[in-house]
Amino acid sequence: MSSEAENQYAPGEVEAKWQRLWEERGTNSFTADELRSAQSPYYNLMMFPYPSAEGLHVGNMYAFTGADVHGRFHRLTGRDVFEPIGFDAFGIHSENFALKQGVHPMDLIPSNIANFTRQLKAIGGMYDWDHTVDTTDPAYYKWTQWLFLQLFKAGLAERKEAPVNWCPSCMTVLANEQVIQGLCERCDSAVEQRHIAQWFFRITEYAQRLLDNLEHIDWSESTRKAQQNWIGRSEGATLRFPVIEGGNGDPGTVDPLTVTADGDVIEVFTTRPDTLFGATFMVLSPEHPLVASITTDAQQAAVAAYQAQAAKTDLVSRQKADKEKTGVFTGGYCRNPANGAPIPVWIADYVLMEYGTGAIMAVPGGDERDFEFATAMGIEIVRVVAGEGDGADTPLAEAYTGDGVLVNSGPFDGLGVADGKRAVTAWLGERGLGELKVNYRLRDWCISRQRYWGPPIPIVHCDACGAVAVPEDQLPVELPRVDDFKPDDTGVSPLARVASWYETTCPGCDGPARRETDVSDTFLDSSWYFLRYPSTDRNDAPMDDGITARWLPVDSYIGGNEHAVLHLMYSRFINMVLKDLGHIDFEEPFVKFRAHGLITRNGAKMSKSRGNVITPDAIIDQYGADTFRTYLMFMGPLEEGGDYRDEGIQGPFGFLHRLWDAVVTAKPDTAADEDVERKLHKTIKQATEQIPELGYNTAIAAMMECLNAVRAGGRQPAVAEVEPLVVMIAPFAPHLAEELWERLGHGKSIFAGANWPAYDEAKVRDEVVSVAVQVNGKLRGTISLAPGTDQAEAEALARAEENVARHLDNAEVRRVIYVPNRLLNFVVG
C-alpha cells in the first residue's frame, strides 16, 4: 500500500477499526467497581428504543446522536460519563407485529435486539454495553413485578371496577394518557367505555407534588407545560345542594338559612362559587348515581331513554364541544342554598361522570355551556356578575364570564369575583354546605392490560384471602410461552386460557387460587429502567444503593416530547413513590430534560406510506457514521429538529474530508500563525459555550469557519492549529477524531487521553475591530480601529470616509452615538 493511499480518508475502514477497538478495550464501559468509585459521575440518558422489526429510523438516530454528542463532550471535559442503552421490548407493538407475521414474540424480540445493537454500534454511540436492559428479560421484569408489589403493599395499587377506555381493535384497556382525542394512540380506533375491574396506581395522590416539582426542575418549557395541562389543577369549591324530597310540583322558596345538608345532597365542584345565586338549575351526568332516586314517575321513561342514548354514544362524539346541547328534566328539584329557591334537576351528556363530581350547578348567566343549555330548554337566566358599564339588570345576550362585581346576590352584592368566591364558600361552610376545594384533571393510572406480551401482574386471587401479593422470593412470575396469544374481546387476557399457568395455591392460606391473568402496562417497564441501568450487576436487588447514590438522579435526559405526559409523568411518579418508601433518596429522577425536535425530509413528515423514509444503514454505508452524525447535528438546533435534504450531507462530508487532509499534512513543531490562533481561540470559546446548550449546529459552523481559516489560500497548517479541532469534532465524528488523534502520535483513545481545549480570553479579542458608521441609522461605511479607540478618534476617522462625508455634507450633526468596537451613528437634522 502506498503512503498516499494510507493518507486517504476512508470512513468505512476508520469506523470499523475504532468500533472494534472501543469494544476490545472497553473504552465506553464501566465495571461495577468503577461505577462504585467514579470521581466525577455524569449520567447521560436517552430514551431507550422499542426494538421494532424495521430497525432504527432516522428519528432514533437523531435523538441518540444528539444525546451521544452531549455525553462525549462531557467525557472530553473530564467527567466519568455513564451512557447506557436498552430495549423497551414488551408491549402491544411487538405483539401485534408478531401476530401479523406469525412469529412468537419470544423469538422475534431477540433478533430485533440483535439488529438494533448492530445499528447502535454502527452509528458510533458511546454505549456501555455491559449495562444494558431488556424489559422482557425475566431478570429485569422480576423487579418490575417487585415494583408493583411495593405499590400494592403501600396501598397505592388498587383493583377497582371503573369505567375504563377499551380499544376494540387492540382488545385491551388503555390508560387515559394513551387516549388521544378519543382515539387509541396506537391504532386510532375510537375508544369505548367499559366497566371492568382493573389495577390502578393512585397517581392522583401525587398530583400536587408532581405539579409543584415542575417549578424547580430544569426541563424544556414545552414538556413542563404539557405536564401542567395534563395534571390540570383548578381551584374552586365543593358545594352541596339538598334534594327536595318527593318534589312533585313547585315546593316553594324557603329561608336560605334553614337549608341544611341533611338527606340526599347533590355535590358539585365549581370554580365559580361566587355565581351561586345565578344557579337556576342543576345538571347531572346521565350515569350519576342519584339520577334514579331523583327522577319522578312521570319522567321515568324520558330519563331512561336519554340514559340509553348516552350510553350508546361513544366518547369521541359525546365530547365534541360543538355538538348541540341535549338533556332531559328528571322532574326532581333541589334547593339552591344561596337563596332557598327550588331549582330543577336535569341530566345531560355534556356533564361527564369522570370529572369533578359528575354533577354541576348550572349558571347560565356566567357559563357559556349553561347559557346554551338554558336557552335551548327555556330555563331562567340571571345575571350575577356585572362587568364594566353593566347594571344588575343589563340583559345578557350571552354568558358573561369576565371579571366584575356581584349583583343579584343578596348580601354579597358589590363584592369582586375573587372576594365573592371566598365569601360565598365561607358562608355556606358555616352550614356544612361547601368548602374550598382543589380539583385535578389527572386520573389514576390504569396499568392492567388484557394482552399477552407483558409482565404478569404478581397477584394471586383467593376466594378466602382476596387479592394476595406473590411473595417477593417467588418472583419473577414468569410469562409462560404460549402459542395462542391472540387477544379477544372477552375483557380478559389470553393468559386466562392457560389453566395450567393460572391455577395455583394461595400464598396466604394454601387454598386453591388463581393468578392474576392481566399483564402490566409497558409504561411501567419504562418508568424505572434508568434506575436499573447502573445496577444490572446486581441480581439480588433492583438497585445497588451505593451506585444509585453516586449516579442518580440522571444528569441529562434527552428524548422526544411525545412522552411528555406518558413516560415522563409515570417515571416521576414511580420515583416519588420509591422515595417515600425509602428505596431512594431523591424525588425527581431527571434533573435536566431536553426535548429534541423532529426530523422532516424535504419539508415533509417522514412516513412509510409517503415512501420518504431514510434508511440510516444506507447513509452510513455511503458516507460513514461520522458524516451522518455531523450532518444530523448540523441541520438545525437539536431542540427544534431539522429538515433532512439529501444534498445537504455533502457539506459535512466535505468538511470532514478537508479536516482529515489538513491534519494528515500538518507540519509538526511549528508555531501557530497569529491570526489563525485567534480564530482558533474564538472557535474554542464558541464550541465550549454552545455544545452543552445543544447548539450543535452553530458549534459545527464555527469549526468549519476555523478550518477555512486554517486552510486559507491553500497554506499548509501547523499541527498546533489543527489538533484542537480534532478534539472539538470528536463528539460529532468520534471515529475520525480517534484516528487523527492516533496519527498525531497519541497513544490512548482521544476520549481517555485528550482534554477539551481551553481558550485564552486575550486571544479571543481582535487586534482590529471593524466599526460600522451610520448616518441616521443607515450604514454608510465601516472603519477599522484598534479595540477601545475613543470617540474623538473614531469620529475623525469616520468623517474622513468618503461616503460618510458625502452623507454628512451640508447637514448639521445633532448627536453622535458611539458604541465602542461596534458602531458610530451620526444623527443629522
Add this chain to the structure above:
RNA sequence: GCCUGGGUGGCGAAACUGGUAGACGCGCCAGACUCAAAAUCUGGUUUGGGCAACCAAGUGUGGGUUCGAUUCCCACCCCAGGCACCA
C-alpha cells in the same frame, strides 16, 4: 378557545445584553485542473436599479417605543405540537 414553540435568501439556517441582517452549509453561476466527466480547488450569489462607485427595499402583517428593532411593546395572520362541553 387556552397553553407551548416557530415564521428570516432558491433551500437548511446564523445574529451577543437593542448596534454592520443573512455567519456556516446546500444549491446555483463563472473560472482552474481534465480529451471529457466526476472529484477537487478559486471566486460570486437577499431583491430591484446601475458598467461601477453607490442607491433603494427587505426578517409573517399592521401599528408603537428608540439615534438605531429579527430582537422590546400592542393588535392580528399563518404553521407545528399539547389540552379542551374540565364545571
